[in-house]
Amino acid sequence: MSESLTKLAAKLAEDVLEIQKATGEDRLFIELGHIVGAASQTLEEAYLTECRIRLAEQGARKFLDAKIAELAAKAEAQAKSEG
Secondary structure, eight states: OOHHHHHHHHHHHHHHHHHHHHHOOTTHHHHHHHHHHHHOHHHHHHHHHHHHHHHHHHHHHHHHHHHHHHHHHHHHHHHHHHO
């Protein structure tokens, strides 16, 4: 993939996911993908990949944050019961 393609796809993904988060329209990235794909299938594929990567990272981070909070709460409860 060319550097310009990667940059364009990444910027589009960043922008659309920011708007999605602000508006609650969780399929906006798909709609934009159709528009992009009508002009360039190559950019569409790169853009959708960038979106999926970011969405996967957000989901993983949310899971990890919840797990850390859960483990911290368990450790705190255990410390209280021992003390």
